[in-house]
Amino acid sequence: MSWWETVRTAYDAIRTRRMRSALTVLGILIGIAAVMLTVGLGQGAQQQVASQIDKLGSNLLVVTPGSTTSFAGLRGGRGSATTLTTGDAAMLADPAIAPDIAAVAPASTSQQSLVANGTNWTTSVVGTTPAWVSVRARSIDQGRFFTATEVTNASPVAVIGATTASQLFGSRSPVGSTVGVGGVQFTIIGLLNTEGSTIGGDQDDQLVIPSTTFANDFGNGSGASVSTIYVEGKSADTLSAAYQETSNALLSTHGVSANSADFTVSSQASLVQTATSTAHILTVLLGGIAAISLLVGGIGVMNIMLVSVTERIREIGLRKALGATPSVILRQFLVEASMLGLVGGVLGLALGFVGALTLPSILGQPVSMSMLAAGLALVVSLVIGVVAGVYPASRAARLAPIDALRSE
Amino acid sequence: MTNGPHGIPPAWVSADEAGPHTPTDTTTDDSAGADDTAILDLVDVGKTYRSGSLEVEALRGVTLRVERGDYLAVMGPSGSGKSTLMHILGCLDVPTTGTYRLAGHDVGAMDEARLAHVRNKEIGFVFQQFNLLPTLSAWRNVELPLVYAGVPAPERKARALEALGRVGLADRVEHRPNELSGGQQQRVSVARALVTAPSLILADEPTGNLDSTSTADVLALLRELHDQGRTIVLITHEHDVAEQAARVARIFDGQLTEGDHEPTLASPGVGSR
Ligand SMILES: Nc1ncnc2c1ncn2[C@@H]1O[C@H](COP(=O)(O)OP(=O)(O)O)[C@@H](O)[C@H]1O
Ligand SMILES: [Mg+2]
Numbered sequence: 042m043s044w045w046e047t048v049r050t051a052y053d054a055i056r057t058r059r060m061r062s063a064l065t066v067l068g069i070l071i072g073i074a075a076v077m078l079t080v081g082l083g084q085g086a087q088q089q090v091a092s093q094i095d096k097l098g099s100n101l102l103v104v105t106p107g108s109t110t111s112f113a114g115l116r117g118g119r120g121s122a123t124t125l126t127t128g129d130a131a132m133l134a135d136p137a138i139a140p141d142i143a144a145v146a147p148a149s150t151s152q153q154s155l156v157a158n159g160t161n162w163t164t165s166v167v168g169t170t171p172a173w174v175s176v177r178a179r180s181i182d183q184g185r186f187f188t189a190t191e192v193t194n195a196s197p198v199a200v201i202g203a204t205t206a207s208q209l210f211g212s213r214s215p216v217g218s219t220v221g222v223g224g225v226q227f228t229i230i231g232l233l234n235t236e237g238s239t240i241g242g243d244q245d246d247q248l249v250i251p252s253t254t255f256a257n258d259f260g261n262g263s264g265a266s267v268s269t270i271y272v273e274g275k276s277a278d279t280l281s282a283a284y285q286e287t288s289n290a291l292l293s294t295h296g297v298s299a300n301s302a303d304f305t306v307s308s309q310a311s312l313v314q315t316a317t318s319t320a321h322i323l324t325v326l327l328g329g330i331a332a333i334s335l336l337v338g339g340i341g342v343m344n345i346m347l348v349s350v351t352e353r354i355r356e357i358g359l360r361k362a363l364g365a366t367p368s369v370i371l372r373q374f375l376v377e378a379s380m381l382g383l384v385g386g387v388l389g390l391a392l393g394f395v396g397a398l399t400l401p402s403i404l405g406q407p408v409s410m411s412m413l414a415a416g417l418a419l420v421v422s423l424v425i426g427v428v429a430g431v432y433p434a435s436r437a438a439r440l441a442p443i444d445a446l447r448s449e
Numbered sequence: 450m451t452n453g454p455h456g457i458p459p460a461w462v463s464a465d466e467a468g469p470h471t472p473t474d475t476t477t478d479d480s481a482g483a484d485d486t487a488i489l490d491l492v493d494v495g496k497t498y499r500s501g502s503l504e505v506e507a508l509r510g511v512t513l514r515v516e517r518g519d520y521l522a523v524m525g526p527s528g529s530g531k532s533t534l535m536h537i538l539g540c541l542d543v544p545t546t547g548t549y550r551l552a553g554h555d556v557g558a559m560d561e562a563r564l565a566h567v568r569n570k571e572i573g574f575v576f577q578q579f580n581l582l583p584t585l586s587a588w589r590n591v592e593l594p595l596v597y598a599g600v601p602a603p604e605r606k607a608r609a610l611e612a613l614g615r616v617g618l619a620d621r622v623e624h625r626p627n628e629l630s631g632g633q634q635q636r637v638s639v640a641r642a643l644v645t646a647p648s649l650i651l652a653d654e655p656t657g658n659l660d661s662t663s664t665a666d667v668l669a670l671l672r673e674l675h676d677q678g679r680t681i682v683l684i685t686h687e688h689d690v691a692e693q694a695a696r697v698a699r700i701f702d703g704q705l706t707e708g709d710h711e712p713t714l715a716s717p718g719v720g721s722r
């Protein structure tokens with residue numbers, strides 16, 4: 042019996058039991074679509090996080106107060122300890138101490154209420170130095186960034202993010218206007234380019250002012266302390282050298298050993314890793330639950346094939362009497378089971394793609410679909426069909442023709 | 450079987466036996482009967498069914514020879530072992546004891562695949578319950594043995610249609626079994642039995658579910674097949690059906706009491722009761 046013949050016979054058998062076959066296929070369909078969508082959502086989230094971190098700049102090191110190296114510890118330490126100072130930043134900027142570092146920008150952040158034009162807007166005020174622009178890979182759309190002299194003089198000047206500007210000034214150009222922050226009037230001298238969100242929040246909603254001015258007006262008393270030091274390495278290749286230099290220099294100035302370090306140095310890569318590993322765990326969990334539904338679908342196929350074998354015991358007996366060998370019967374039921382699986386897989390794939398197109402606009406989350414995942418879904422559904430078919434098919438193949446014919 | 454149209458004998462039937470001949474020919478011709486010419490040769494065959502502690506001896510000590518071209522009727526009451534005997538003859542089941550040689554080959558030594566092959570090539574079955582597949586049309590049912598023989602599709606269809614023509618159902622080829630009368634269904638299954646041009650046709654109470662007209666049709670078909678040289682074993686419990694055969698063997702309580710290994714039964718032993 043040729044393969045084509047086997048497929049046609051299996052197709053006839055499936056078509057004859059339309060309702061039952063459709064329900065069986067539905068189990069696989071839902072399983073495949075669920076796995077594809079949950080994994081697609083998880084991967085979409087991972088890619089989103091990774092691309093947000095990418096925007097930080099690839100040569101960037103971030104030094105934060107706090108002693109743990111874990112991502113959670115890093116966040117907990119941010120702003121809560123005050124172990125980093127502007128002195129640390131100045132030391133790291135010295136090429137004699139850290140030759141692989143291109144630029145250093147200390148930064149402190151404070152949530153403040155901004156008043157301009159009779160409008161209020163609460164946002165984060167960042168105190169930093171001119172190096173911030175290059176270190177954070179930003180550019181200026183209008184006006185200019187503040188200068189080192191303005192830092193030295195603690196001038197009341199500010200550079201504004203696009204979102205903040207539109208909240209306070211609408212579509213009008215903010216450059217040249219003044220903005221009141223905690224009773225101090227700042228002159229807006231520049232407008233930052235739009236950047237979008239990164240892991241650190243909306244990069245377009247902030248007000249950037251000289252670090253000295255920040256320390257005077259919003260500092261917590263210890264004027265030299267900063268919440269973050271951004272370090273830009275000279276190149277991606279020498280980033281690990283820059284990492285070592287940063288770490289060693291801070292350890293020796295703070296007079297602590299590596300085991301009791303009071304700061305954490307993170308690279309973009311390590312941030313990506315910790316952030317995506319969280320998303321990855323989520324993906325695996327959700328995907329696992331979806332996989333269980335796929336497994337249930339597979340059990341459904343096995344169940345229906347067992348019922349089918351019992352029901353068609355006379356047919357099997359007759360086919361054997363007419364010359365079907367055990368292997369031909371085995372093949373027929375295996376092909377039938379794998380056809381159920383494959384049809385479920387193809388339909389599940391279609392549903393998955395429809396979901397991938399519609400879900401992002403509903404959930405606001407990207408769903409990643411790849412040809413690899415699609416191909417894998419088809420292979421998996423086929424394998425499920427075959428595996429679910431093995432036991433029922435071998436039962437059918439082993440039936441003695443006479444027992445099968447006699448049953449009434 | 451690669452024979453083309455019906456009536457061409459299978460390779461193992463020698464030319465002089467293949468032509469149309471009467472039952473009398475058969476019973477007188479081969480009294481010399483060398484062992485290897487017998488198509489069916491059972492020696493002391495027993496079959497015991499075991500279900501739990503219960504044992505049923507369905508056949509005991511059955512010795513039977515059937516020569517090629519013979520037409521044998523096996524008569525016996527219900528439960529006497531007729532179907533069991535036919536299942537063994539048809540390689541659907543194997544004896545518990547004794548030996549069964551089909552065309553000289555020991556069936557006991559064959560594996561499942563080999564038995565399936567033998568059933569496909571050499572035997573055509575006609576069952577009391579017809580055993581047609583309800584989802585297939587008449588010609589699809591008839592072509593089934595050819596599917597398992599690996600015959601290409603166009604040739605299968607041609608041969609199936611021709612076989613249906615021979616049983617007088619040329620105008621019913623696309624009908625499903627439930628669209629056919631009992632007699633027509635049985636004629637479809639006769640067509641299915643003859644489509645591979647087997648040398649042996651086994652019919653287990655083929656007229657058991659039919660009215661008298663249909664019974665006559667089916668018996669006429671079997672006689673025609675016999676006239677073309679096929680060996681036929683017909684199982685029945687009806688005298689007038691058994692009368693069709695060249696000779697009659699009786700089975701009672703698993704024992705074959707007439708039609709012993711004497712290949713030449715002097716007269717067609719019909720109506721002896
Ligand atoms: N599979 C089986 N298991 C147990 N006993 C069986 C089985 N098949 C047949 N028998 C018994 O064997 C005997 C002969 O059965 P069978 O050959 O079908 O008789 P017949 O066809 O002459 O009516 C009966 O007593 C029947 O009950
Ligand atoms: Mg019977």
